[in-house]
Amino acid sequence: MDNLERMKKAVASPYDYVRGRRGIGYVCSYVPEEIILAAGYTPVRLFGSQGETGLAHRHLQSYCCSLVRGILEEALSGEAADLSAVVFPDACDSIRRLSDIWRINIRGPVHFDFVLPVKLGTKSAEEYTIDILKRFQEELSSYLNVTVSREAIEKSIALMNEIRVTLGQFDRLRADGLIALSAEDYYTVFRAAMIMERHEFLQELKELIGKAKRKEPYSRTKAKVFIVGGMCKVPEIFNAIEEAGGFIVGDDLCIGARYYYGLCPTGLEPIEAIARRILSRPVCPAKHGGINSRLDHIVMRVKETGSEGVIFVTYKFCDPHAFDYPDLRKRLESEGYPTLLLEIEDPLPSEGQVRTRCEAFVEMLRQR
Amino acid sequence: MTKQAGVAKLREIMTNYYIEAKTARENKRLVAWITSGGPVEPLIALDIIPVYPENHGAMIGASKMGADLCRKAEEMGYSGDLCSYARSDFACSLTNGGPIGGLPEPDMLICCNNICGTVLKWYEIQARYYGVPLFIFDTPFCHTDYTPEIARYVKNQIGEYLDFLEEVTGKKVDLDHLAEVGRLSVEGQRLWQAVLDTAMHHPSPISAFDAFIYMALIVTLRGTQQVVDFYAGLLDEMKTRIAQGIGVVKEEKYRLLWDNIPIWYRMKWLSEKFASYGACLVADTYTSAWCGSLKYIDENDFLNSMAEGYTRIYLNIGVDERARTIMEMVKKYDAQGLVIHSNRSCKPYSLGQYDIQMMVEKELGIPTVVIEADMVDERSFSEAQIETRIEAFMELLAERSVI
Numbered sequence: 001m002d003n004l005e006r007m008k009k010a011v012a013s014p015y016d017y018v019r020g021r022r023g024i025g026y027v028c029s030y031v032p033e034e035i036i037l038a039a040g041y042t043p044v045r046l047f048g049s050q051g052e053t054g055l056a057h058r059h060l061q062s063y064c065c066s067l068v069r070g071i072l073e074e075a076l077s078g079e080a081a082d083l084s085a086v087v088f089p090d091a092c093d094s095i096r097r098l099s100d101i102w103r104i105n106i107r108g109p110v111h112f113d114f115v116l117p118v119k120l121g122t123k124s125a126e127e128y129t130i131d132i133l134k135r136f137q138e139e140l141s142s143y144l145n146v147t148v149s150r151e152a153i154e155k156s157i158a159l160m161n162e163i164r165v166t167l168g169q170f171d172r173l174r175a176d177g178l179i180a181l182s183a184e185d186y187y188t189v190f191r192a193a194m195i196m197e198r199h200e201f202l203q204e205l206k207e208l209i210g211k212a213k214r215k216e217p218y219s220r221t222k223a224k225v226f227i228v229g230g231m232c233k234v235p236e237i238f239n240a241i242e243e244a245g246g247f248i249v250g251d252d253l254c255i256g257a258r259y260y261y262g263l264c265p266t267g268l269e270p271i272e273a274i275a276r277r278i279l280s281r282p283v284c285p286a287k288h289g290g291i292n293s294r295l296d297h298i299v300m301r302v303k304e305t306g307s308e309g310v311i312f313v314t315y316k317f318c319d320p321h322a323f324d325y326p327d328l329r330k331r332l333e334s335e336g337y338p339t340l341l342l343e344i345e346d347p348l349p350s351e352g353q354v355r356t357r358c359e360a361f362v363e364m365l366r367q368r
Numbered sequence: 369m370t371k372q373a374g375v376a377k378l379r380e381i382m383t384n385y386y387i388e389a390k391t392a393r394e395n396k397r398l399v400a401w402i403t404s405g406g407p408v409e410p411l412i413a414l415d416i417i418p419v420y421p422e423n424h425g426a427m428i429g430a431s432k433m434g435a436d437l438c439r440k441a442e443e444m445g446y447s448g449d450l451c452s453y454a455r456s457d458f459a460c461s462l463t464n465g466g467p468i469g470g471l472p473e474p475d476m477l478i479c480c481n482n483i484c485g486t487v488l489k490w491y492e493i494q495a496r497y498y499g500v501p502l503f504i505f506d507t508p509f510c511h512t513d514y515t516p517e518i519a520r521y522v523k524n525q526i527g528e529y530l531d532f533l534e535e536v537t538g539k540k541v542d543l544d545h546l547a548e549v550g551r552l553s554v555e556g557q558r559l560w561q562a563v564l565d566t567a568m569h570h571p572s573p574i575s576a577f578d579a580f581i582y583m584a585l586i587v588t589l590r591g592t593q594q595v596v597d598f599y600a601g602l603l604d605e606m607k608t609r610i611a612q613g614i615g616v617v618k619e620e621k622y623r624l625l626w627d628n629i630p631i632w633y634r635m636k637w638l639s640e641k642f643a644s645y646g647a648c649l650v651a652d653t654y655t656s657a658w659c660g661s662l663k664y665i666d667e668n669d670f671l672n673s674m675a676e677g678y679t680r681i682y683l684n685i686g687v688d689e690r691a692r693t694i695m696e697m698v699k700k701y702d703a704q705g706l707v708i709h710s711n712r713s714c715k716p717y718s719l720g721q722y723d724i725q726m727m728v729e730k731e732l733g734i735p736t737v738v739i740e741a742d743m744v745d746e747r748s749f750s751e752a753q754i755e756t757r758i759e760a761f762m763e764l765l766a767e768r769s770v771i
Contacts, residue, residue: 063712118506
């Protein structure tokens with residue numbers, strides 16, 4: 001089995017991958033993975049099941065997004081039992097309530113709420129973030145009966161920084177045509193990064209890059225597309241874009257570039273370094289970093305990547321993304337970037353429509 | 369003060385308030401838009417007029433103008449699944465629509481996220497639209513606890529908030545005056561609680577439908593003498609009704625509790641529907657949210673204690689604590705059933721309601737019913753379906769009360 005196959009396997013059934021290893025589940029990219037790693041555990045991002053067998057609907061109304069439903073569905077079906085703990089960083093309203101519902105209904109994994117500030121740019125928010133990181137470190141130690149030392153955190157910071165740097169290189173190589181990989185496979189690598197034992201993943205990633213890297217970029221006559229959204233794990237979307245003749249050159253996805261954005265700075269106390277990264281990385285729309293910061297960042301990235309158009313891929317019922325969409329679209333279009341909105345559910349109810357819309361969009365980009 | 373006189377007085381106060389707000393610029397006063405659960409007292413102490421887009425949203429809903437405005441927001445690109453208060457506000461900003469021709473433009477925006485994450489996005493959008501400064505009062509979610517870390521963070525923000533206001537207004541906050549406003553705020557909240565508490569009496573002199581109307585003042589004018597005077601008068605009226613044995617529902621047979629924001633465009637229909645069975649909605653979790661955290665506030669040290677008071681409100685706590693609150697209310701008001709409005713517009717209020725329902729049924733053994741609707745967007749209201757649900761629920765209540 002080659003590197004990609006091993007990653008695919010972990011992504012296909014994360015709970016199977018975790019079994020026999022020490023895993024701590026988490027539901028949002030704001031979780032301080034460095035502290036979990038320093039405690040001797042692997043942070044395992046929960047992506048939820050695709051579709052439901054009828055458990056989550058007893059707890060969640062139809063207007064809750066399919067990501068939250070899927071995560072609860074899996075946990076209710078008993079899958080989460082092998083996790084040692086689960087961490088809910090404060091994200092959107094739905095994830096807040098998911099944390100409550102999980103705590104009330106799921107037995108087994110130790111439950112942590114890591115309640116981050118929402119407003120990230122102030123001194124008091126920085127102090128608070130440092131406070132809760134310290135508390136998280138203490139609580140992990142006491143509930144899991146492990147030692148989380150300063151040195152161990154320093155080591156995990158170095159490891160996570162290396163993973164982030166390598167993923168960033170991997171992104172650029174692919175966007176430059178120096179690594180031939182389908183978008184579906186590309187995003188599978190990112191999901192694997194959030195599931196696999198991190199040393200093992202880094203090794204796999206380095207090998208994959210080494211083997212797949214080309215000396216000359218392959219010619220690309222495709223329309224360059226940038227994707228904006230949260231958690232797109234529906235492969236049909238990526239395939240539809242590529243098969244329509246689009247090429248994804250960048251993204252602001254939770255399972256893409258947002259995972260490697262920002263490093264923990266060196267030369268600070270480790271907890272402070274983690275706080276600094278949390279507070280300064282480009283924001284998720286559920287966080288506040290200034291009224292224009294997310295818009296500015298995305299426009300900059302769209303320009304930087306040489307994109308020709310932007311596709312919004314948002315989950316139906318995802319409020320933070322849906323609120324940002326109209327102003328962001330306006331900004332992008334005023335800068336000359338056409339946009340397409342794909343509001344999706346996981347699984348997709350009808351693939352045909354997405355395909356047709358991607359085709360029409362890419363065709364329009366090509367004619368410009 | 370009779371019921372008609374009370375409502376007329378309330379209308380007069382609210383009309384004057386909106387006239388004052390809409391003429392603020394001519395009178396050289398500043399307007400701040402603020403979220404419904406936001407710390408308004410410093411604004412009042414600085415003579416800034418607080419304007420509540422959520423109260424405006426309720427008025428839009430009650431005027432049955434919600435669907436049209438929400439549709440306009442959808443044309444602007446906002447998903448139809450977003451909060452209908454926010455959607456109608458965006459449309460009003462652009463068109464000056466709604467029952468009062470739009471809100472006065474803000475000079476600043478004050479967003480406290482103790483009620484939801486939606487207000488953060490809503491106020492960011494309006495800060496871009498109006499180009500005015502935005503202050504976010506960040507109240508971390510208290511799933512199980514108000515931790516020392518949260519306490520320190522929120523307290524630190526009180527200073528930042530005052531600094532922000534002083535910078536925007538160019539005026540110093542008079543701390544003595546602020547303490548007085550704080551005392552009035554607490555007094556208003558106490559009186560509001562006392563008014564709601566009269567519903568403990570059988571038959572109840574007040575219903576949740578009345579409270580949904582009377583609440584306008586505790587939301588918009590909290591911290592003023594006007595609120596204190598009005599609720600003091602209202603309390604007297606309720607006491608008179610109790611003394612005379614007058615119930616708000618003729619021949620009160622059933623007493624129910626309501627959870628979530630009202631369905632503003634169907635208040636009359638719902639009120640008559642329940643009354644037709646002799647059912648009185650004696651209390652609710654919404655109107656009491658403006659006095660539910662009184663226990664954390666020290667009226668003699670308002671500024672410092674408001675951190676906890678504003679952080680531990682009903683929507684910023686865990687689902688299990690909310691279920692406990694509901695069960696305490698069921699006992700306090702001697703309710704025999706729970707009516708749950710599952711409100712598409714409000715995820716923090718609605719997600720978790722099914723668990724609350726299960727806990728209440730299991731622990732108290734009382735019947736419950738879920739009504740699926742939306743607070744402002746009447747397109748999400750299915751009369752036939754809701755009627756059937758209420759009928760079945762009332763039948764169940766009737767059976768239970770025979771036993």
